[in-house]
Amino acid sequence: EDKVVQSPLSLVVHEGDTVTLNCSYEVTNFRSLLWYKQEKKAPTFLFMLTSSGIEKKSGRLSSILDKKELFSILNITATQTGDSAIYLCAVTTGANNLFFGTGTRLTVIP
């Protein structure tokens, strides 16, 4: 059964902390892994990862994929209260399926 598992389920940190969110997957015919940030409304796209070991970076956020160990991490450095959100990981497959994890709820307190 295809699945995507995110951990932790929720996390509370202080502003300025660095956090690492995890996403592991077991799917048939992996194609890509995507990270989304969801605040009150719809998820917004952060990164798409297709190759192992190549870090994608956008400001204080970065992500990397390990296709051998079947996981990805999303790092956020110097967290701000605006980073508070649910972070969703999704995996696409060759059968054109898309599987979402349950998300990690990040709360950044001042």
Add this chain to the structure above:
Amino acid sequence: EADIYQTPRYLVIGTGKKITLECSQTMGHDKMYWYQQDPGMELHLIHYSYGVNSTEKGDLSSESTVSRIRTEHFPLTLESARPSHTSQYLCASRKQGGAYNSPLHFGNGTRLTVT
């Protein structure tokens, strides 16, 4: 800036009413999806479409139906709304094809409350 639009943003209706949630995208994407999400919970796929006249049920059993008569339009209909349908409904689309599947673009969602 959103290229995928959902209306209405909020809807409160009584039990037994028929409703249609609208979703349109201007990106020419072939693939479109409807997800249901309760507050703070995971996304559940309820319907998807790979193109005109193609519709499939998703992982979560749903009493809703969809249609895809035009590429840009993917409405979701509830024939008889019930309180158990209270949820947020997210529409999404992505581009067909390529070696690596493209990211999903989401609409802003419709928050439905059935009283």
